[in-house]
Structures are given as structure tokens and as C-alpha cells.
Amino acid sequence: MEHYTMNLTLKVWRQKNRQEKGHFETYDMKDILSEMSFLEMFDVLNERLILENKEPVVFDQDCREGICGACSMYIDGRAHGPWQKNTVCQLHMRAYKDGDTIVVEPWRSAAFPIIKDLMVDRKAFDRIIEAGGFISVNTGNAVDANSTPVDRAKSEEAFDSATCIGCGACVAACPNSSAVLFVGAKISQLALLPQGDPERKARVINMVDQMDKEGFGNCGNIYNCEAECPKGISVENIARMNREYLGAFSSSEMQTRPNPAKHNGV
Amino acid sequence: MELDAKIPVTELDQKWADYKNHVNLVSPANKRKLELIVIGSGLAGASAAATLGELGYKVKVFCFQDSPRRAHSIAAQGGINAAKNYQNDGDSVFRLFYETVKGGDYRSREANVYRLAQVSGNIIDQCVAQGVPFAREYGGLLSNRSFGGTQVQRTFYAAGQTGQQLLLGAYGALERQVSMGNVTMYERHEMHDIVIIDGKARGIIARNLVTGKLERYFGHAALICSGGYANVFYLSTNAMGSNVTAAWKSHKKGAYFANPCFTQIHPTCIPVTGDHQSKLTLMSESLRNDGRIWVPKNKGDKRRGIDIPNEDRDYYLERRYPAFGNLVPRDVASRAAKERCDGGYGVGTTKMAVYLDFADAIKRYGKIETGKLGMTDTKNETITELGKEVIAEKYGNLFEMYEKITGENPYDVPMRIYPAVHYTMGGLWVDYELMTTVPGLYSLGEANFSDHGANRLGASALMQGLGDGYFVIPYTLSRYMADEIRTNAISTSHPAFDEAENGVKERIERLMNVRGNESVESFHKRLGKIMWDKCGMSRNEKGLSEAINEIKALRKEFWGNVKVSGEILEMNPELDKAGRVADFLELAELICIDALNRKESCGGHFREESQTSEGEALRNDEQYSYVAAWEYTDSGEILHKEELTFEVAMPSQRNYK
Incomplete structure (x- = not known):
């Protein structure tokens, strides 16, 4: 060099x-x-x-x-x-x-x-995770790690989504300040794994609701987020989040929730 | 004070079960009334806070970062050990225990290490249940790899980002408890002192780093989970903000500090390029599974690495340690690299580097892949290309990181690496319950001293942090809390809070009022140089004595000439750093005192006066088979010894040949 x-x-x-x-x-x-x-x-x-x-x-x-x-x-x-x-x-x-x-x-x-100066407050991201970016499993509940085989391709895809570092570059790069890449990545990771399945509907609705409350903008399908993401998180995560969101609403138990067309992600 | 480790008196493999069967419990109704303080949100802090929140305690968590997810556990790369024996290659709880005690050069406590090996499997179960995407085989089951100092494959991993994935799992669990109201998060807060009332830890003074104001918090007990102190060397693989302040303040309030001289130098880091260097970057030990370490056979060989033919290369680890080869423990690999470079065989512009070469692995994997694909008559280029793909899948992010920093492509040319300070085995002395010598004050993870002896094996830090947090503290804390159910929350207007806050305030004002001519950063650099030169990979009596005097002089100069810009009541990273460096300046002296006291070589502590004829570390079990626990007093540090007794893993000279 x-x-x-x-x-x-x-x-x-x-x-x-x-x-x-x-x-x-x-x-x-x-x-x-x-x-x-x-x-x-x-x-x-x-x-x-x-x-x-x-x-x-x-x-x-x-x-x-x-x-x-x-x-x-x-x-x-x-x-x-x-x-x-x-x-x-x-x-x-x-x-x-x-x-x-x-x-x-x-x-x-x-x-x-x-x-x-150049320092900003990103607590909004923590609050979105708080709204559902986890699997509800208390310590001690877990069964043997190998009792549930996980499709390797799906596991790798979940890993790719999970590599998000929560820096907020996706928001900074977006003309609308949308956070859908960050939110979509966490929703995708957990939706792709069998362990995340029981809560997937409530999770996507609650996280998207919180994202909207925090004042992030709409997704305009510009894809600056993917281009600027330091970990190369794909916009496919946004598509999956939207599918998860609509899927959650089409199921009967979620009918009492707000109108999906009003949220920022879709 | 007599040190009592409170180790249950029964057979080694029964101790933990016996403890759990008899420990006092706290009813759910009482847990709701008990408050806890957790300092640090890394693997130890986040896992402890989440689990204690789940149990019903009211938990307050403090971290200096802007989010708990940024704690430096996030940067751990290679993996986490667990005695699952999924590979059917002879692993067991006993073997993990034995290798950890041996790897630590017989300076750790058998009972603690055995417990760690026992809970290791539960950690993996818990993390998988949380959605941690570990690497898997095609059949959908978990994959393992080898790490240094072991001959089985027991390391679970998520590419080169295992720490990130585990921390995000614990962070998720923590945020879940935040949403349920059991845990309150205090980001951008730094602990400045412990408040002690009637001999028990009862709260902290924290500084809100955004407003600069001092704040008071009560807890029935407090957990120090603030990580290690490698940044005392200035250049280390730790994050810029990693610091010893919480542990050091605890020490000054009565918690003994154990084995501070046990610091780990990691063999594979990207070498220093110049004076501007602010930190060093690790290249995971897992790379030694596939990378071969070498230097030229001839001194001053000016050819590029790839131009040097095999017969002119010295694969010195394979030569010196045929049984373990490139996978010898970290301390052994680091000293061997130093020995070659000091001897004039180093490579690169500074000559303080050795090669870590993947060419053979690429060829080997390429051939396996062509075989799998049923390809015959394959060209070398095809083999190389397929081999690179396999390497990319295993270590892709590390190779990218290397290229970003050095501008060289490690798929084509060998990496240049050199040892760097990475981890500190020493820390706050804790008993079997993880309690320090201050009642109600606990320490977990890297911040304590307990499990790694004089040298930590790779992939064991994550195991210990999570083991302490998820599976040990929930039980051991219960013993103490059961006696606290009648203690009402103490008001933070108690005089002990006044006194502690005044002390903190005075110190901050003193720092601001020096108004000298030299920056905090400059003092930190100078301290790091003393430590690296005289208390680094190799230590001797003369150097250590000099270092102690130099540190004292530097500390005096710091308080007479440091320049801290900005104001107290605002976001002021310079002031934050000044406080941390002031603490490092005190700790550094204790590290050297401890290193001077321990006239033996063991693990990461290499005393030149104590080596075999072949230049290997020579332990002295007769005189130094003890934990050195230091007590802070106004007139200096006082040494207390916890004798180590081995009933199962009998000490022997470590042999990796």
C-alpha cells in the first residue's frame, strides 16, 4: 500500500x-x-x-x-x-x-x-425494540438447543438481518427519514426462525406502531437505506416486514387493531 | 480481613447443585420490593438485569453508551464455548473445566470453573431460544469449531460476529423487561461512586453525561458488570470508552482487587501503523483454525510474503508446538511472535509483525468443494475460487475488516498480525457467590477475576459473562436478598449519599480547575507506553520498579498540568475521559505492584526471571499458588492471599508440544 x-x-x-x-x-x-x-x-x-x-x-x-x-x-x-x-x-x-x-x-x-455537534439521540430505536424486538423467553425456559432443527438457508438469512448494528444510517440516508430498514431487519430475523413464530403477528404490529409514533417518515422505495447500510442489510427486509404486517392483519385475532393502510411502512 | 471464598463443602461436581438446593429464596411478593443496581449493559450486565427483572426484582441499569446494545461485548468475534459434545468428539463438562483450569495456568478457582462448565450448555439453549442465529449444518443442527488450547470442537459461533449476536439476544431480553416496567435503563450515565451505608452497598452516584449533573440512586444491592481494564495500555482492542472507573471506585470503597497483573495479550491483531493510532483491531483467534502463522527463515528477507517459497518459511508454532500447532493458547502464541520479531525475523514496514496465511486453507477447501461438485480435471484457478468462497463464508467479515484497515486483500496476500492487549483476567475479587468484599456489592463478567486464572482461553469470555448473568447471580443474589426483605428503600437524602456526592463533585471540579497545558489523550498515551514497554508481554524486576516510579510521576504531572476543555454541566466527552484516565493512572501502579510481587511466570504474566531453559513460562506453585487480592488503604495497597487448592485438576507444567 x-x-x-x-x-x-x-x-x-x-x-x-x-x-x-x-x-x-x-x-x-x-x-x-x-x-x-x-x-x-x-x-x-x-x-x-x-x-x-x-x-x-x-x-x-x-x-x-x-x-x-x-x-x-x-x-x-x-x-x-x-x-x-x-x-x-x-x-x-x-x-x-x-x-x-x-x-x-x-x-x-x-x-x-x-x-x-455531531452527536444525536437515537433512543427511538431502543423504544422500537422494546415494543417487540425479542422472543419472550425467560431464562431457564429453554429446551435443548438442538431439539429444533432450523433450515440452514433460513438461519443464514436470519443472521444477515441480525447483523444490523442499529447505527441509524438508513434513517439518515432516507429523504423521508424512514426507519423501515432497521425495523424490517429485526422483524425478518425473528420471523425467519421457528423460535420467533408464536409472537410474529403481535411483534410486527407493535413495532410498526412504535416506529410511527417516534416520528420516522414513510418509505418512498428509494432504497438509499440499503445503499448506505454499513452491513449491507437488504431492502428485502422491508418487503418481508410489509408482508408480515399485512399477514398479521388478515388474521382474525388482530381485527381490532388500527387500519394497516395508515401506517408509514406499507 | 480473612478471605472466605464460601465454596460449598462437597464433591466438586456436586457443589453447585448442593448450593442451589439449599440457598434461601425470596418470595415473588418480596422481590417486587427489592431494588437492584446494575452497572454496565454488556453480556454480564444485560443478561443479569434481564434475568433479575424476569424474577421480579426492580432493576436499574446504567451504561455510558447511548444504548445498552453498544457495550463492547458486541465486538467479540470468534465464538462461545459450551460442553455440549454435539460433535461426539469426547467433550464433557469435566473436559471443559479441566482445559479451562489448565489454560489458566492453575491460577483460578476449581469450584467456580466447574460451575461455569456446568452451566455452559444452558447458555446455548437460552440463546437459541432467544433467536440468536448461530451457524448451522445442512441438517439444521448447530455447527461447532475449534479454538486455541483445546482439542475438541465446542465453540458455537455466528460467523465472526458471535458477541454481537449474543449481546443483541441479551439486549432484546433486557428491552423486554424495560417494556414490562421491571428494568429502567439509564443510558449515557457513568457511575462515579458507590454509596455504603452501615457497611453495605446501598446505592451509587452517577453522572448524567448529557446534562453533566450528578444523580443519586438507591439499591438494596449493586452489580458491577463494567468489563475489563485493558485500556490502561492506551492501545488495546477494547472500545474507546471501555474503562475501569466503576470497578476502581468500588475498590477504593473496600472491594479487593485481585490479580491485576493478569492481562491478556491476544496474538492476532492488526499491527500498529503510527503515532496517530487510537486503538487496535483484533483478528479472531478462530482464524488460527485455518490460517498458518509464519515468518521468513532468513533475517531481513526483503521479498513479499507471497514470493517467499515454502522452504524459506518458518512456521514457528507448528515447529515448536507440534501437538497444538497454530492453536496453542494465546499467551504462548503471543510470546512466540514477540520472540521471532525481537530476533529480527518480523515482516512489514515496522518489522513488528508476522504472517497469518490462508493460501493452504484456500487450496484445501477448494479441493474439497470440487470433489463435492464431482468436478474432475479442475484448474488451479477454479480450486482457488471455490476455496475463497468457503473462507469467505467462515470469516468474511474479518477479511473485509482487515482490508478496510490495511488496504490489502487477505484472500490474495497473507495477513500481517501482531499481539495486542485484549482482555484482563484480573478484576474485583469475588467469592463463589460473585460478591466482592463489600457486602451487597457483586461483580460479574470480565470485571471480576474469578474464572480464567492467569490466561483466558478463546471463546470463554462470552461463556463467563452470560453464565454469571443468566445462571449464577439469580441464585447467589437470592441468598443475600433473603435477608434484605425487611429493609425499606433508603432515601437518597441520607447523609452517606451527601458525602459520596460531595466527593465526586470535588474531584470533577479539581479536574476542570487544573487548566494545564496537556490534553487528557496525551497523558493516556504516555501511560500506555510505560505499561506496554515495562508491564506488557514480558516483565522483569527492574522494568517494573521503574514503571512504578514513572507512573507516580506521571500521575502527579497529570493533576498539575492536564487540560480539560468545556464545562461541567454539558455533554463533555473530554471531562468523561479525564475521569477515566485519572483512574487508570491509579490502577496502573497497582498492576505493576502486583506484577512485581508475583515472581513467577504464569499464563499472561511472564517474568523473565522465571522461565525454562527452552524459554517457556515457569510457574512456582510452592510460593505463588494464590490469588493476590489487594486492599486499598490511604497508606497504600495491602496484599491478602487466597490460597488455591486443587483437588481434581492437579497442577502440572503446561505442555502444548
């Missing part, structure tokens, strides 16, 4: 808190190494800001290996930046060249209010 250094112009969204208005701040970045990760470049910037008695840029991050889902930057109009199937923390500076200007914003969605 050829290594090089570069000078860059960074335009970063700064916002003191939820109430105050935000603005872009411009920073000249000198001698950035191609081997650095994007967040390590922010470390360099923050170190400088601290020593200049200025406030460092606040952003969410933790594992820095693409799995915890904390990092969340909207870079040059793309969630997680220019690389496919990637999180910001795994983006490396070799994606850029000398003289580039890079614009960095937070996730923008009414359902993800800004806390400070």
Missing part, C-alpha cells in the same frame, strides 16, 4: 446543544496521513482545538471497528462517508487526496434530535 500525506479543508457542523442554532465551522487540516482512520483525523483536530483553548468537536464513537454502531457522521451527503458497506470509524483517509474539502454533518432526522 502506498502511503501519503495530504492537506484538507474540513467543514464541520457545530451546535452547542439542542436549543441553539448550529453552523458550519471550517478547519484547515495539515499533513494528514493516508493510513489514519477518519476518526483519528478528528482526534488530530480535537487535540489541536484543545490546545488552542477551543471546544473539541463532539461525536459518538466507541468500538472503532465497525460493530457497535455508535459512530454516525454524514459526510459529503452520505451516511458514513464514501465507502460502500462501511462505518465512519472504518473509513480511512486513503479515500481522500490532497486538497479535498470534506463536509461533515450529524444524522438529520426529527426522530434523532441533536445533543451536541
Whole structure:
């Protein structure tokens, strides 16, 4: 790998808190190494800001290996930046060249209010899981793990859905701020497994209801979510969620529920 | 204080059953009145909180992340062990127990490890019931693979994302309890102190990281499930936020800290590239199932890895340890890599790396695939292509991760790897019930010291975290809580809460008011360098003594010259980090004191003064067959010893040759 250094112009969204208005701040970045990760470049910037008695840029991050889902930057109009199937923390500076200007914003969605600078509040996702993103099995209830064989292809499909890291890039990438990819992935995972079967109808209805309450937008079938998802979660999960949802309503015991045509996902 | 591990007195394989049969229980009506505090939402914390919520206790869970799903258990890659013997290859509870005690170099407690092996199977059952999508065979049953330090296939896995899948299972169970009102979640909260009333843990002081305000919470008991302290080395495979603060504050309030020098260096991580490096990334140990580790036979060989022919390669693990080959335990593999690189055989630009090569595995799997497809007269390219597909299915996400970080494609060129700090076996001392030396204060998962001795085997951390949370604490906590049913909730205006909060407040103000010239990050880096150089893969008396002085000096400098930007009453990650680094600066000294005290080599702790003529670690059972439990006092740390007795797994020199 050829290594090089570069000078860059960074335009970063700064916002003191939820109430105050935000603005872009411009920073000249000198001698950035191609081997650095994007967040390590922010470390360099923050170190400088601290020593200049200025406030460092606040952003969410933790594992820095693409799995915890904390990092969340909207870079040059793309969630997680220019690389496919990637999180910001795994983006490396070799994606850029000398003289580039890079614009960095937070996730923008009414359902993800800004806390400070590039950090947003994603508790809406936890509340959607709370509404039914689990199998109701108390500890100690389980039978032997091999007592129920699971079709390998379905199990792998369930795994693919389960790899969602809950970062919210799908919402940030969607012009409507829709969360259907996130919700669809969890519904699919559990619908594909025999263990998830007993609760599948109530699960999809309750999770979709909660998603609507949180203020996420409608799905417009644009598929930006799939394109920007760091784990490559497929839009087929959305289709399956919609099938599950309609299927749940066509069954008699769910007739008392609200009209399915009114929810945002379908 | 005399250390009593409270191990049930009966045959090893009967201890846990006997304990459960006789432990005091709490009625459902009384459980509803009892409140618990859980610090940390990883595998240990989430599984404990969910299970205790299911039982009816009122649970409060605290995590510094924005969601409990982000705890660093999520990053565990390779798998979780369980003695299911689904492969019919001779596994059993006894064998898992025995290999764990041996792998830990006979520095763990037999009774705890045996219990862990006993509950291991239940963990897999529970996770499958939760919808964890483990890898399966074509017949629909669960698949297994091998891991280091074992000769059976007992590791259950979900590609290279096992920790993620297990944590999301536990997180689902936790969120279910949140929806039922049994658990309250406090995200973006950090514990800053334990409140002790009449000698018992009764609450915490937490800082709300969004508002910066200090908050008080009462609990009849508290569980520290905050993970390990590998970030004391600055560079580690831990997450950026992983910290020792909750465990360290507990230590300062009376909980003994055990075996702090038992730190694990993982052999297969992506090497350091430069000073800008903020963390290191692990490449799962499962890769050693198929990858072969080698360096050039000749010093300073300038050829690229793929251009070096087989006869010029030294597969040093296979050479030195023919019985286990590339699957020797982590401590052995790490030291062997260091030995080669220190000797001048390292590869890559920094020469501090060895190769992990998949070319042979790709060929082998390719041939099997062509055989399955009934292909005859196959070209090498076809074999390679099919072989790569098999490798991608097994390790795809790891290969992608490697390529993103290094820019090199490991399907075509060998990976470069080097050891990095990964896990800490040491932690809060706990008895058989997982209670620390402070009544009512428990510790689970990596935060405690109990099950891995001086070296943890691969795929055992997930097992321990979930074992503690799902299957051990629900019983052992019951014993304590049964005596608490008459204790009403204590008001948080109690003077003990005032005192604890004032202490926290003063410390935060002190940190903000130093107004020095050096960033927190810079101090952390400097601490990490001292620790890695003098208390890392290999340790000696001189280095450790120097390190202790250097750490003391650095700590003094920190409190005189640290620069913390921003304000207290706002989201301020610099202030959060400053508090954590201040704690690491104290813990680091204890690690070195403990390493200096233990004049033997065992597991991850290698004292240069104590090695065999072949350079292998040399234990000293006569003098050091004990758990070193340190008590914090104003005048320094005091050593207490819990003697280890082995009745079943008799100590022998570990031999992986």
C-alpha cells in the first residue's frame, strides 16, 4: 500500500446543544496521513482545538471497528462517508487526496434530535425494540438447543438481518427519514426462525406502531437505506416486514387493531 | 480481613447443585420490593438485569453508551464455548473445566470453573431460544469449531460476529423487561461512586453525561458488570470508552482487587501503523483454525510474503508446538511472535509483525468443494475460487475488516498480525457467590477475576459473562436478598449519599480547575507506553520498579498540568475521559505492584526471571499458588492471599508440544 500525506479543508457542523442554532465551522487540516482512520483525523483536530483553548468537536464513537454502531457522521451527503458497506470509524483517509474539502454533518432526522455537534439521540430505536424486538423467553425456559432443527438457508438469512448494528444510517440516508430498514431487519430475523413464530403477528404490529409514533417518515422505495447500510442489510427486509404486517392483519385475532393502510411502512 | 471464598463443602461436581438446593429464596411478593443496581449493559450486565427483572426484582441499569446494545461485548468475534459434545468428539463438562483450569495456568478457582462448565450448555439453549442465529449444518443442527488450547470442537459461533449476536439476544431480553416496567435503563450515565451505608452497598452516584449533573440512586444491592481494564495500555482492542472507573471506585470503597497483573495479550491483531493510532483491531483467534502463522527463515528477507517459497518459511508454532500447532493458547502464541520479531525475523514496514496465511486453507477447501461438485480435471484457478468462497463464508467479515484497515486483500496476500492487549483476567475479587468484599456489592463478567486464572482461553469470555448473568447471580443474589426483605428503600437524602456526592463533585471540579497545558489523550498515551514497554508481554524486576516510579510521576504531572476543555454541566466527552484516565493512572501502579510481587511466570504474566531453559513460562506453585487480592488503604495497597487448592485438576507444567 502506498502511503501519503495530504492537506484538507474540513467543514464541520457545530451546535452547542439542542436549543441553539448550529453552523458550519471550517478547519484547515495539515499533513494528514493516508493510513489514519477518519476518526483519528478528528482526534488530530480535537487535540489541536484543545490546545488552542477551543471546544473539541463532539461525536459518538466507541468500538472503532465497525460493530457497535455508535459512530454516525454524514459526510459529503452520505451516511458514513464514501465507502460502500462501511462505518465512519472504518473509513480511512486513503479515500481522500490532497486538497479535498470534506463536509461533515450529524444524522438529520426529527426522530434523532441533536445533543451536541455531531452527536444525536437515537433512543427511538431502543423504544422500537422494546415494543417487540425479542422472543419472550425467560431464562431457564429453554429446551435443548438442538431439539429444533432450523433450515440452514433460513438461519443464514436470519443472521444477515441480525447483523444490523442499529447505527441509524438508513434513517439518515432516507429523504423521508424512514426507519423501515432497521425495523424490517429485526422483524425478518425473528420471523425467519421457528423460535420467533408464536409472537410474529403481535411483534410486527407493535413495532410498526412504535416506529410511527417516534416520528420516522414513510418509505418512498428509494432504497438509499440499503445503499448506505454499513452491513449491507437488504431492502428485502422491508418487503418481508410489509408482508408480515399485512399477514398479521388478515388474521382474525388482530381485527381490532388500527387500519394497516395508515401506517408509514406499507 | 480473612478471605472466605464460601465454596460449598462437597464433591466438586456436586457443589453447585448442593448450593442451589439449599440457598434461601425470596418470595415473588418480596422481590417486587427489592431494588437492584446494575452497572454496565454488556453480556454480564444485560443478561443479569434481564434475568433479575424476569424474577421480579426492580432493576436499574446504567451504561455510558447511548444504548445498552453498544457495550463492547458486541465486538467479540470468534465464538462461545459450551460442553455440549454435539460433535461426539469426547467433550464433557469435566473436559471443559479441566482445559479451562489448565489454560489458566492453575491460577483460578476449581469450584467456580466447574460451575461455569456446568452451566455452559444452558447458555446455548437460552440463546437459541432467544433467536440468536448461530451457524448451522445442512441438517439444521448447530455447527461447532475449534479454538486455541483445546482439542475438541465446542465453540458455537455466528460467523465472526458471535458477541454481537449474543449481546443483541441479551439486549432484546433486557428491552423486554424495560417494556414490562421491571428494568429502567439509564443510558449515557457513568457511575462515579458507590454509596455504603452501615457497611453495605446501598446505592451509587452517577453522572448524567448529557446534562453533566450528578444523580443519586438507591439499591438494596449493586452489580458491577463494567468489563475489563485493558485500556490502561492506551492501545488495546477494547472500545474507546471501555474503562475501569466503576470497578476502581468500588475498590477504593473496600472491594479487593485481585490479580491485576493478569492481562491478556491476544496474538492476532492488526499491527500498529503510527503515532496517530487510537486503538487496535483484533483478528479472531478462530482464524488460527485455518490460517498458518509464519515468518521468513532468513533475517531481513526483503521479498513479499507471497514470493517467499515454502522452504524459506518458518512456521514457528507448528515447529515448536507440534501437538497444538497454530492453536496453542494465546499467551504462548503471543510470546512466540514477540520472540521471532525481537530476533529480527518480523515482516512489514515496522518489522513488528508476522504472517497469518490462508493460501493452504484456500487450496484445501477448494479441493474439497470440487470433489463435492464431482468436478474432475479442475484448474488451479477454479480450486482457488471455490476455496475463497468457503473462507469467505467462515470469516468474511474479518477479511473485509482487515482490508478496510490495511488496504490489502487477505484472500490474495497473507495477513500481517501482531499481539495486542485484549482482555484482563484480573478484576474485583469475588467469592463463589460473585460478591466482592463489600457486602451487597457483586461483580460479574470480565470485571471480576474469578474464572480464567492467569490466561483466558478463546471463546470463554462470552461463556463467563452470560453464565454469571443468566445462571449464577439469580441464585447467589437470592441468598443475600433473603435477608434484605425487611429493609425499606433508603432515601437518597441520607447523609452517606451527601458525602459520596460531595466527593465526586470535588474531584470533577479539581479536574476542570487544573487548566494545564496537556490534553487528557496525551497523558493516556504516555501511560500506555510505560505499561506496554515495562508491564506488557514480558516483565522483569527492574522494568517494573521503574514503571512504578514513572507512573507516580506521571500521575502527579497529570493533576498539575492536564487540560480539560468545556464545562461541567454539558455533554463533555473530554471531562468523561479525564475521569477515566485519572483512574487508570491509579490502577496502573497497582498492576505493576502486583506484577512485581508475583515472581513467577504464569499464563499472561511472564517474568523473565522465571522461565525454562527452552524459554517457556515457569510457574512456582510452592510460593505463588494464590490469588493476590489487594486492599486499598490511604497508606497504600495491602496484599491478602487466597490460597488455591486443587483437588481434581492437579497442577502440572503446561505442555502444548
